[in-house]
Amino acid sequence: MPTSNHISNPLKAFNPIKALKLAYMGYLILAFIIGLAVLVFVALLGHSSANVAGFFNIFGQIIADDYIRHITYFSFLQAGLSTFVAILIAIPVARFLYRRQFWGKSYLLKLFILAFIMPTMVSVFGIIAVHGRQGIFNDFYSLFGFERVTYLYGLTGILLAHIFINMPFSARIFLSELDNIPAEYWRLSKQLGLSEWQIFKQIEWPIMRLSLPSLASLLFILHFTSFATVLTLGGGPSATTLEVAIYQSLKFDFDLAKGASLAILQLSFCLLFSLFLHRFSTQINLLHSIGLGNARPKPHGKTSYIADTLVIFIIIIALILPLSSVFYNALAQTDFSVFGRVILWRAVNNSLILSLCAAGFATFLALSLLLSKRALADHKISNIGYHLFSSVGNVILIVPSLVFGMGLFLLLRPYFNIFEYGLHIILVINALMALPYMLKTLSPAIENMAKQHSKLSRALGISRLDRWRIIDWPTLRKPLAHSVALAATISFGDFGVIALFGNDQTITLPMLLYQSIGDYRSADGAVIACILVILAFGLYTLIDRIIGGRHAKA
Incomplete structure (x- = not known):
């Protein structure tokens, strides 16, 4: 029976025009992430000692070297x-x-x-x-x-x-x-x-x-x-x-x-x-x-x-x-001279800016992908994009941050001095590295919300903006607060990419702590480590409280 088929397969065949109108932002972000991953891989392959023609020779090096x-x-x-x-x-x-x-x-x-x-x-x-x-x-x-x-x-x-x-x-x-x-x-x-x-x-x-x-x-x-x-x-x-x-x-x-x-x-x-x-x-x-x-x-x-x-x-x-x-x-410690060093406050400033901007960018990416998926589901449209919107984080998990940084370095090096834009590159990579965590946290909440409210919202003719203000924001506030706070904290403490692109101008607190440990400056290292913990925990708590609120829905 037609009705039975409709119930068992609620998503209709792919309608490209309608899908693009409903989820254009999600498709743009999907193209950006997958395209960037492909370009990074091509850049690595092009610069490898095996080159493109001898891809499998790379694995032979394990035995030979x-x-x-x-x-x-x-x-x-x-x-x-x-x-x-x-x-x-x-x-x-x-x-x-x-x-x-x-x-x-x-x-x-x-x-x-x-x-x-x-x-x-x-x-x-x-x-x-x-x-x-x-x-x-x-x-x-x-x-x-x-x-x-x-x-x-x-x-x-x-x-x-x-x-x-x-x-x-x-x-x-x-x-x-x-x-x-x-x-x-x-x-x-x-x-x-x-x-x-x-x-x-x-x-x-x-x-x-x-x-x-x-x-x-x-x-x-x-x-x-x-x-x-x-x-x-x-x-x-x-x-x-x-x-x-x-x-x-x-x-x-x-x-x-x-x-x-x-x-x-x-x-x-x-x-x-x-x-x-x-x-x-x-x-x-x-x-x-x-x-x-x-x-x-x-x-x-x-x-x-x-x-x-x-x-x-x-x-x-x-x-x-x-x-x-x-x-x-x-x-x-009795020596707190590190507080008088300009480089400490530069590192604090860089770390806070990087973490907040990376968390904001990751939030934009995650919400755009998941809300685009919900828009397609609301109109019963199924295509490869629908399934990739929430699983694209797996593509990012495949690429470690240092490998991503290496690929971007090789990709962009011919066009400009990459170290002058080190903070921008670190920001993008940190946001992408935080994206899988945000998708995992927000995806169940948005799917449950869609099951409860999508039909009623369409029946009442509620606009997207009003739906976000009346339904989405109060419901998503708590999980969104947790995921943003987690993304900011992860970015705040990241040391992988900054190790590649960091210098005295782009230095962050984790890099400054690494330098202190390497130079055997234990007094400075102890103070910097304590600052890192306090700021990381404070950042998580503050974001969680500001976005989540005291009376947000779980």
Whole structure:
């Protein structure tokens, strides 16, 4: 029956004229993003040592070149180990947070978010303050007459930093899964007298493993493309990744062919990872609201007590010590001459302008794409653009920011001095890097809103402007505030692209902190790291409060 077909397939065939009229802005942005990605790839391919005709020779270099083979192996090794250890620790941490109720639990969960959105260079500084030669652990060893030891730089330091950043994020994801366990399960487990191991095996683990493939794939991509952490804590050529090698080939060797070849190699790996991530994709939302109470029976017994004590110890060592060390080192300083340096305030100014402009541009891109998709859905028009409007973020995830920067450098270098426009290029790349997060956060909210209000809006003849003012803005305000705040904070702490294009005029706070660490100016570094944390957290809170408001709809 016609009616039945209409219901089962609500989107009509492609009508190009009508589609362009309804979603012209979305199509323009789609063309801009995909076109830019293609141009970057062509620029890299054109400058690579293999050139266009010998594209597959790039992969042959892995076998032929010992150096490329080593950094490729180490890139996979550190990413795999970081992902495995972060998830391995996150599982008991999530179980502890789920089954125990205690004062300060809500603040600890907020601290988990802070660790994820904190600028990477601050995380690195905190790790050095705890595990470095002059760090807390070595100070403790020296009290008992032991010599100070150096174990931080290399694979160990990279793992410690990645665990600090991504273990709390992983624990929150697992905790959100555990929060969905029905109360009936716990009543039944109590009646059956299940042990803690049986509860984990039969109830908790089957729920937690639902998000495991998607989470592991995402973490692997983040670790594989990690730049600031490896650059600072790698310790030398033996602990170099593809991302760092690309930076070194352009910044120090100025070997464009080698840098382009390495960029294409990394781009190819990221494409494979993203396909794997898409295959196992599930909704992962950092901003998921987690209930602080649940029906799980409180565990008893010596084993549970020992396990929970061990988890608390892990949280203190892995998370709280590095965070508190940042503030302690800043407050313990007697030399605050850094506040009198012009370059500090230039870095603060550049960081704030970049983060706010990048977040604004990313918001414009995200809303234009998603509202264009909604306009097509409202008029039951289906085409490739309709599906790409919300999934174009996956195209961006394939391209690491440093590779994007390398491609734009090669693309624009023949036409003007690219370093004079470094801030503009950084702004565009940071906005594009934040776009996938915004699309993931806003897409469910806009789709739910369309299901509830689209038919009524069309029936009442409400204009687009009035619909935005009366319906969209009050409903989207809260998720929009979270996504804009997250985009601004990510851009504020970014160190990847600024490392390529940064100079004394375009310097940002993360770059200034990196220089302080590299020059062993620990007093300046402590103060700059503290400023970075305060401004990043303040920026997130301020944007969230201004846009979200106190009475915005969730």
